[in-house]
Structure formats: structure tokens, C-alpha cells
Amino acid sequence: MQQRHSPFDIGRIAGLSPAQERERGEAGSPCGACSVRHLTFCAPLGEEEFDHVTRIVQNVELHPGDPLFDEGEEATHLYSVTAGAVKVYKLLPDGRRQIIGFLFAGDFLGLAADESYAYSAEAVTHASLCRFPRRKLEALLERFPRMERRLLGMASHELAVAQEQMLLLGRKTAREKIASFLLTLGQRSAYRGQAANPVSVPMSRNDIGDYLGLTTETVSRTFTQLRQSGLIALLPAGRVELLEIDALRSIAEGS
Amino acid sequence: MQQRHSPFDIGRIAGLSPAQERERGEAGSPCGACSVRHLTFCAPLGEEEFDHVTRIVQNVELHPGDPLFDEGEEATHLYSVTAGAVKVYKLLPDGRRQIIGFLFAGDFLGLAADESYAYSAEAVTHASLCRFPRRKLEALLERFPRMERRLLGMASHELAVAQEQMLLLGRKTAREKIASFLLTLGQRSAYRGQAANPVSVPMSRNDIGDYLGLTTETVSRTFTQLRQSGLIALLPAGRVELLEIDALRSIAEGS
DNA sequence: GCGCGGCCTTGACCTGCGTCAATCGCACGC
DNA sequence: GCGTGCGATTGACGCAGGTCAAGGCCGCGC
Numbered sequence: 001m002q003q004r005h006s007p008f009d010i011g012r013i014a015g016l017s018p019a020q021e022r023e024r025g026e027a028g029s030p031c032g033a034c035s036v037r038h039l040t041f042c043a044p045l046g047e048e049e050f051d052h053v054t055r056i057v058q059n060v061e062l063h064p065g066d067p068l069f070d071e072g073e074e075a076t077h078l079y080s081v082t083a084g085a086v087k088v089y090k091l092l093p094d095g096r097r098q099i100i101g102f103l104f105a106g107d108f109l110g111l112a113a114d115e116s117y118a119y120s121a122e123a124v125t126h127a128s129l130c131r132f133p134r135r136k137l138e139a140l141l142e143r144f145p146r147m148e149r150r151l152l153g154m155a156s157h158e159l160a161v162a163q164e165q166m167l168l169l170g171r172k173t174a175r176e177k178i179a180s181f182l183l184t185l186g187q188r189s190a191y192r193g194q195a196a197n198p199v200s201v202p203m204s205r206n207d208i209g210d211y212l213g214l215t216t217e218t219v220s221r222t223f224t225q226l227r228q229s230g231l232i233a234l235l236p237a238g239r240v241e242l243l244e245i246d247a248l249r250s251i252a253e254g255s
Numbered sequence: 256m257q258q259r260h261s262p263f264d265i266g267r268i269a270g271l272s273p274a275q276e277r278e279r280g281e282a283g284s285p286c287g288a289c290s291v292r293h294l295t296f297c298a299p300l301g302e303e304e305f306d307h308v309t310r311i312v313q314n315v316e317l318h319p320g321d322p323l324f325d326e327g328e329e330a331t332h333l334y335s336v337t338a339g340a341v342k343v344y345k346l347l348p349d350g351r352r353q354i355i356g357f358l359f360a361g362d363f364l365g366l367a368a369d370e371s372y373a374y375s376a377e378a379v380t381h382a383s384l385c386r387f388p389r390r391k392l393e394a395l396l397e398r399f400p401r402m403e404r405r406l407l408g409m410a411s412h413e414l415a416v417a418q419e420q421m422l423l424l425g426r427k428t429a430r431e432k433i434a435s436f437l438l439t440l441g442q443r444s445a446y447r448g449q450a451a452n453p454v455s456v457p458m459s460r461n462d463i464g465d466y467l468g469l470t471t472e473t474v475s476r477t478f479t480q481l482r483q484s485g486l487i488a489l490l491p492a493g494r495v496e497l498l499e500i501d502a503l504r505s506i507a508e509g510s
Numbered sequence: 511g512c513g514c515g516g517c518c519t520t521g522a523c524c525t526g527c528g529t530c531a532a533t534c535g536c537a538c539g540c
Numbered sequence: 541g542c543g544t545g546c547g548a549t550t551g552a553c554g555c556a557g558g559t560c561a562a563g564g565c566c567g568c569g570c
Binding site: 511512513514515516517518519520521522523524525526527528529530531532533534535536537538539540 | 541542543544545546547548549550551552553554555556557558559560561562563564565566567568569570
């Protein structure tokens with residue numbers, strides 16, 4: 001239990017050593033040069049496993065707003081984000097939208113509970129992803145149980161994140177939601193080795209609203225209110241400075 | 256891909272054949288006599304695997320309101336519900352509560368993203384569970400990759416359910432939430448081979464509220480309103496008859 | 511430099527749901 | 541049968557956040 005990682009413990013698997021410097025891997029494809037491997041699904045793979053993965057992976061480049069796949073579509077591929085930001089969402093027939101998550105370098109998507117995707121995915125910024133044909137990846141899982149263990153760990157982690165988000169959606173106020181959102185974005189940036197304090201907030205107010213169960217206007221007003229209270233500063237290029245992290249933390253946890 | 260189940264496809268694995276009749280397995284322990292095995296984690300195990308599981312499993316009986324474990328506690332066990340209902344929830348420091356899910360026969364809990372539970376669990380009704388020491392189960396997973404595959408399938412399924420719940424919490428109205436809730440409870444009953452139409456609703460209005468992001472009063476008012484519209488009937492013993500399933504379905508999906 | 515379009519902000523107003531409080535219903539113990 | 545207590549229901553009222561609408565800001569193309 002020291003050397004071996006628990007399959008129920010993605011935190012320890014993935015959190016070993018958030019690196020300092022990285023640029024997104026070049027569009028080409030060679031996994032050998034992957035600069036974000038330590039963050040991804042591929043991190044714990046051995047030589048042989050990694051070799052096999054390298055052979056089935058494809059590269060995908062998206063521009064802001066480009067769709068990756070739609071809810072209900074046949075789930076033919078799984079993806080790992082290597083650069084940029086992607087959003088994943090579900091729609092109601094009348095157009096109401098719930099964003100299920102924002103994904104950054106190292107995040108995995110496409111795990112489907114049945115044959116089709118349960119959500120749609122679309123680029124927020126310019127984004128690069130590795131694409132794994134599902135059939136071929138399954139064949140590898142068959143051969144390399146360690147990969148299955150890794151996926152189980154990632155799924156358990158996703159589940160914990162989803163549960164935390166349910167708490168936010170069901171029980172937090174707008175102010176608490178925004179504070180939680182900014183802190184979480186910061187933590188995730190730090191985990192990837194990027195600046196955690198002036199946090200980069202690449203998504204629109206509308207996207208933030210659809211993620212937190214609020215409207216654009218309420219998101220905007222709440223940002224303004226936090227700014228006026230001296231807790232944050234709104235910088236150019238969608239960056240937000242967290243001026244009073246402790247205060248934000250106590251707001252996020254419910255005053 | 257015909258004989259072999261996809262690891263990303265819990266739906267097919269778990270959904271093979273919801274049986275008709277079952278009573279909860281007797282408190283004793285012998286897995287051999289388990290009447291809900293076809294619903295559980297154990298369903299797809301082979302002889303040898305099942306034997307090993309049998310040897311590490313313990314039985315737990317809970318009365319309504321009994322706690323099973325608390326958020327933050329060391330995650331020493333995993334559980335499979337064999338009878339009754341269990342609720343799983345998270346708290347904010349000021350006491351606000353979000354129920355993450357209600358679990359019934361066949362459901363699994365305790366998968367933790369790190370060494371401690373991310374939520375608390377407590378019995379809703381009298382409940383029976385199988386308890387697996389985590390260390391020992393991990394050792395089995397090591398030996399039997401098929402079990403890991405099964406867990407991955409279950410986790411993927413949980414993830415899809417959680418995402419659907421985020422859509423509900425973030426974007427649905429009280430009326431839509433209650434309609435969705437009743438329909439989902441019905442489907443899950445049917446899946447276990449129990450009555451789907453007069454649905455059994457064993458949890459309190461308060462629990463329902465904490466699950467749907469509403470207050471007790473709003474839950475109560477919404478039930479009354481659905482009853483007055485002739486869509487449901489409130490029967491004794493916490494049972495609800497769904498009188499107009501199609502109408503309820505269209506409400507649940509957003510009118 | 512100028513106009514255009516998309517996003518953000520702000521204001522005024524509205525409403526769905528929360529809050530507070532009273533009452534009801536029913537299971538249970540004696 | 542009768543009291544007791546907890547959960548459910550109902551009502552009156554308030555407010556957080558939604559809706560509708562008007563600018564403001566800014567990057568981009570020509």
C-alpha cells in the first residue's frame with residue numbers, strides 16, 4: 001500500500017508531482033514528446049503499455065466553439081485534453097443548458113455508461129486533444145489491467161468532483177458558487193503547474209452561469225460585488241486576481 | 256464485443272435481466288443464497304472469483320437513521336446494498352445538506368477518490384448491506400481484473416447518473432424536479448423487479464428536498480399541486496401512483 | 511479611423527421558491 | 541381511549557436571483 005497505488009485513490013496517483021513548466025504538445029502526434037503526459041491517463045503506464053497506446057492515438061485540434069461530439073452520438077472515441085479548455089454539457093429540449101464540467105490539460109473525457117455519449121463536448125479556447133478509438137483502447141485494457149486501474153481511479157475522482165458540484169448546485173448561494181468556482185479553477189491551474197493566483201478564466205460569463213446554475217447577469221453582478229468588496233480584481237484577458245483567498249474560502253464553504 | 260462486455264458499458268452489464276421476485280438475503284451472510292446477486296457487483300463474477308469474495312464479505316444490518324459512515328472518515332470498507340434504502344449526503348459547515356443519492360438493493364457505495372469517504376451514509380429504512388474490507392478487495396482486484404472492469408462500469412454509470420442530477424439541480428424547476436424524481440424512482444424499482452407504478456417513496460419530504468435542492472415545504476406543495484392536477488395520487492405508506500406517466504415525462508424533460 | 515458584432519455590465523422590475531409559523535394527521539405508548 | 545410528538549401540509553410574506561432592456565466595452569475587418 002506504499003509502493004502500490006490504490007485503485008480507489010486517484011488523488012495519489014495523479015497528484016504525485018504537478019510539474020512546473022509545460023507547453024502543449026505539438027499538433028503532430030508523437031507521444032514521446034508529450035509535455036503533459038505526467039498529468040494524463042498515460043502517466044503511470046510502463047514502456048510496453050505506453051508503446052501500444054502511442055500506436056492507437058490520434059491528435060485533434062479545435063478552435064473556440066468547435067464541437068467535439070454531441071450527446072446521444074455513438075461513443076466511438078475517448079479523449080485526453082493536452083492543451084486549452086473544453087466544456088462538456090447537457091441540454092434540455094427547450095434549450096436550457098447545464099455545463100457538467102470544464103476540462104483542461106490532463107483531463108479525460110468520453111467514458112460512457114452505454115454505447116453513446118451522455119453529454120456534448122465543445123472547445124472553449126483553442127484546444128488540443130489525444131483521441132483513442134474506443135475499440136482499440138478496450139483491447140489494450142484487456143491486455144493491461146493497470147490501465148483499467150488507472151481509469152477506475154480517474155472515474156472515482158470524477159465522481160467525487162461531481163458530488164461536490166451537486167452540493168454547490170443544490171445548496172450554495174450565487175456568491176458562494178462564484179467563490180467556489182474561482183478557488184477550484186485556481187487549484188486546478190496550480191495542479192497543472194500554471195499560475196494559481198491571477199487565475200485564468202477563459203470561459204464566458206454565460207458558460208460560467210450554465211456551469212453554476214445561474215444566469216449571465218447574476219454571474220456578472222456577483223463578480224462586480226466581489227470586486228467592490230475588495231476580494232478579487234478583474235484583470236484584462238479574462239484573468240481574475242484573488243485578493244483575499246481566506247475570505248473567499250470561507251465564503252465558498254458557506255460563510 | 257458480443258460475448259465480452261465493454262468496460263465502458265455498465266448499462267449492458269448490469270441490465271441483462273432484472274429478475275422478477277426477490278426478498279432480501281437473510282442477515283446471516285452466505286453469499287451462496289444471495290437473492291439480489293444478479294443486481295450487484297457480484298453478478299458477473301465467475302466461480303473462483305465469487306468464492307474469494309464470499310470469504311471476505313461481512314453483513315451489516317441498519318435501522319432507519321443509523322449512520323454507516325461519515326464524510327472524512329477513513330475509507331476502510333466498501334458496501335453493496337442488498338435490501339432497504341440508504342442515503343448518501345454531504346454537509347456544509349452551517350448544516351445545509353445535499354443528498355447525493357439514494358441507494359437500493361444492488362447499489363454500491365464507498366468508492367473513494369482518496370483515503371477517506373467524500374460523503375456520509377445513513378439508512379433511510381431498515382437496510383442490509385454487504386461489507387467488503389477495502390484492503391482485501393483491492394487484493395482481489397489485483398488478481399481478478401474482471402472485477403476491476405466491473406467496478407469501472409459501475410463507476411461510469413454512477414458518473415452518468417451524477418451528471419443527469421447536475422442538470423436537474425442546476426436547470427430544472429421544482430415541478431420538473433419532482434416529476435423527474437418520481438419517474439426515476441419508478442424506473443429503478445422496475446429494474447430491481449419491484450412495482451414501478453405505485454412507486455414506493457420511503458424517504459421523508461425533507462430528504463427529498465435535500466436531494467432535489469428544495470425545501471420540505473416546496474416539495475410538499477409540489478406534490479399537492481401534481482395531485483390536484485390529476486397527475487399523481489398519494490397513497491398510504493409513502494406510495495405514489497403515477498396516473499399520467501406521459502404527462503409526467505414531458506414535465507420532467509422541461510414541458 | 512470607423513463601424514460592426516459579440517460579450518459584459520447595469521438597472522428596473524418580477525416571481526418562484528424560501529422563510530416563518532400555525533395546524534393537521536397519524537403512529538405509538540400507556 | 542387518549543395524549544404526545546414528529547412529519548406533512550398549508551398560508552402569508554419576503555427576497556435572491558431571474559427576466560427584460562438599455563448601454564458600454566473592445567477586438568476585428570476593411
